[in-house]
Structures are given as structure tokens and as C-alpha cells.
Amino acid sequence: MGCRKRAAKHQLLRVVAVEGVCVPDSRGALPGRGAHLHPDPTCLDLAVRRRAFPRAFRLQGNLDTTALREYVEQRAGDTPAG
Structure with missing residues (x-):
């Protein structure tokens, strides 16, 4: 969604809009x-900036991405640099 690069499904994070x-x-x-996104903070930032989430979920207005951002940042911190 954010960077628009293709990847295998197991490499992407599924995101769902709940309330x-x-x-x-x-x-x-x-x-x-559901919408799929690389579990990378940069990709998430691009998706938010492009307002991709409301389009992907076919919803009006802005969606709260706080919980998603915390999850992605924690997961990015868990992976070893290399």
C-alpha cells in the first residue's frame, strides 16, 4: 500500500479497519x-501520507493508525539490522 512494491503474502502485514x-x-x-502493507515504518508513513487506508477500506474520513504504528515500530525494532 505505502511503497507499492510487490512482495509475497507472507512478507506483508494484513491491516483491517475496526470501528x-x-x-x-x-x-x-x-x-x-483487509489491506496489505510491508511491516516497515517507512512504508506505513507513505501509506498515511497518500491516504491509502480510507481508499483501501472504502471508508470516508481519516482512520486512526496509532495502534498500527506502535505494532510496526515494535516489529521493526525486533528485527536485527543487516
Whole structure:
């Protein structure tokens, strides 16, 4: 969504909108329309800047991405640099 680069499904993070909040769905089990994004803060920033989430979920207005940002930043901090 953010960087628009293609990747295998297992390399991407599924995101779902629940009551106006973008929620990470790491297991792929949450109901509803999902969007896929690289679990990288840069990709998330691009998606937010481009307003890709409301378009992907076909919703009006802004969505809260705080929980998603915390998840992505924590996951980016867990991976070793290399």
C-alpha cells in the first residue's frame, strides 16, 4: 500500500479497519476487508501520507493508525539490522 512494491503474502502485514481504527492482523483471521502493507515504518508513513487506508477500506474520513504504528515500530525494532 505505502511503497507499492510487490512482495509475497507472507512478507506483508494484513491491516483491517475496526470501528475507525487500523488494526494489525498478523494471523490473518480478523473479519472484514483487509489491506496489505510491508511491516516497515517507512512504508506505513507513505501509506498515511497518500491516504491509502480510507481508499483501501472504502471508508470516508481519516482512520486512526496509532495502534498500527506502535505494532510496526515494535516489529521493526525486533528485527536485527543487516
